[in-house]
Amino acid sequence: MGRPNTMPLSVLLLAMEYTPDVAGGVGTYVYELATGLARAGCSVTVLAYTPGEPAVLREPNLTVHLVPPSRASLSRAGRLSLVQGIRAFNEDLLVHARELVREQRPDLIHFHQWHTARAxxxxxxxxDVPVLGTSHYISEPAxxxxxxxxxxxxxEEERHLYDGSTPIVSVSASMSxxxxxxxxxxxxxxxxxxxxxxxxxxxxxAHPPETYARLRATVAAPDERVVLYTGRLHPQKGISALFAAAERVLAERPATRFLLAGGTDSRESTQMVQALSRRYAPLLGRVKLLGKLPRPQLGLLHRIADVAVVPSIYEPFGYTAIEQMASGLPLVxxxxGGPAEIVVPGETGLLVPVRPSDHGDLREVDVESLAAAQLSLLEDPVRARRMGEAGQRRVVEHFSLEKMIAANxxxxxxxLGAPPPHHVSARQEAVS
Structure with a gap:
């Protein structure tokens, strides 16, 4: 017999990230999900990785346990691959989780990405409680x-995640x-x-207009327009296309400033940015690399920009897109992937193609279209402002926290009201 729909649920969330301060999209999602479920009356417990000291954070209906790797895991870390290290942390997570469920047995367990699926x-x-996963990213073939x-x-972890033994939530129709x-x-x-x-x-x-005017004056002259990119500086994010399009935009409209807020996350990404900086050195007076910024500062940038650009080759969802739209920015x-499901072309922004290249599986952002879309909004501020206002309405109507919580x-x-999808085989027991 299923649990009555009126009864509040006890939910245990397992994740490698909690809050955007750790890495990005997954941390944002888990934070929003946990707080939203708690506001909806659920009793929520989060177990999440931390590289620092263990901590327990408490809010009404919500307890967050930040769990560091055990000494045993840390002692072996240098000999383990990335995946082996995450598997070892799953053992640590399981020890903490078993202690918690002795005190309160959850109605269900909701994990995020393959990183915590095994635990x-x-x-x-x-x-003996149901388990559900959310997939935020897929390596193959993206x-x-x-x-x-x-x-x-x-x-191997993805094959295990999508083996049909556990229901999965995907963050976009594209990724599904x-x-x-x-x-x-x-x-x-x-x-x-x-x-x-x-x-x-x-x-x-969050601030009076004078505050934003002063900030804008530090990065752009009164007659200049500002294009904003926020996110990791990574090949996935279309950074090469962003620089190439900026060169075309500036050739036609020199009174433009590009602000790129984000950091690299690998040696390869750092080398890519260095190579682009050398290749487009004449642009660097107009293209500013701001580095990774805290979220409050990103919010300030949203208010002083005229257009936001999300040039990703593939994006499973794209939290940055709805953050910028909610701030009133039109999107290019x-x-x-996700941006094509977020942006309504011609209404809340403009979409440009990503096409197969002539080299194997590679895909390329259409640079000419990316530049033309930015120019069309930079040269028509009334249209851009109208799109920004429509984007705010779309976020409220389609990407509200209440809607996501209701769907989950x-x-x-x-x-909880249905039997397990099918019997888990002995082989699956062994690999878990």
Whole structure:
């Protein structure tokens, strides 16, 4: 017999990230999901990785346990691959989780990405509660599109994640299709729920107009327009196309400033940015690399920019897109993955193509289209402002936190009211 829909649920969330301060999209999602479920009356416990000291954060209906690797895991870290290290941390996570469930048995366990799937599945079997995962990213085939070869160990974890033994939430229809096409996961076990956020801090300016005017004056002259990029500086994000398009924009409209807020996350990405800086050295007076900034400073940049650009070769969802839209910015984004489901072309922004290249699996952003789309909005501020206002309405209507929470709760209720999707085999028990 299923649990009555009126009863509040007890939910255990397992993740490698909590809050955007750790890395990015997954941390943002888990934070928004946890706080949203707590506001909806659920009793929520989060177990998440921290590289620092252990900590417990408490809010009404929400307890967050930040768990560092054990001494045993740290002592072996130098001999382990990335995936082996994450598997070792799953053992640490499982020890903490077993202690917690002795005090309060959750109604279900919700893990995020393959990184915590093994701990979640083992714990679910041990305490006999349903387990659900959310997939925020897929390596195969997406990484090949920007010239990266997927890690074979990560592909093994993805095959395990999408083996049909656990229902999965995907953050976009595009990624759901990739999961079905690549791993053959049954459609009945795959749920698409767009990411969302509490947009209230973005919808209204946090400071008086004079504050934004002073800040804008530090980066642009009164007659100049500002194009903003926020996110990692990584080949996935279309950074090469961003520089190439900026060169074309500046050739036609020199009174433009480009602000790039974000950092690199690998030696290869750093080398890419250095090479682009050398190649486009004449632009660097107009293209400013600001580095990685805290979220409050990003919010300030949203208010002084005229156009935001999301030039990703592929984006599973794209939190930055809805953050910028919520702040009233019109978007120029690629028609690839999540942004194509977020932006309404001609209404909240403009979409540009990503096309197969002549080199293997690589894909390329259409640079001419990317430049032309930016120019069309920079030269028509009235249209750009109208798109920004429409984007705010779209975020409120389609990407509100309440909508995401309701969708997840519907999946939870269905899972609690139905038998497991199928029997987990002995082989699956062994690899978990």
């Amino acid at each position: 979640a599945r083992r714990l679910g079997r041990a305490v 990484e090949r599109w920007w010239g990266q070869t997927p890690d074979p160990e990560i592909l 299709q990739l999961i079905r096409d690549t791993y053959g996961m049954p459609e009945s076990l795959l749920h698409t729920i767009h990411c969302a956020m509490d947009a209230r801090p973005n919808l209204q300016p 984004a690629t028609r690839s 709760l519907a999946v939870y209720r269905a899972l």
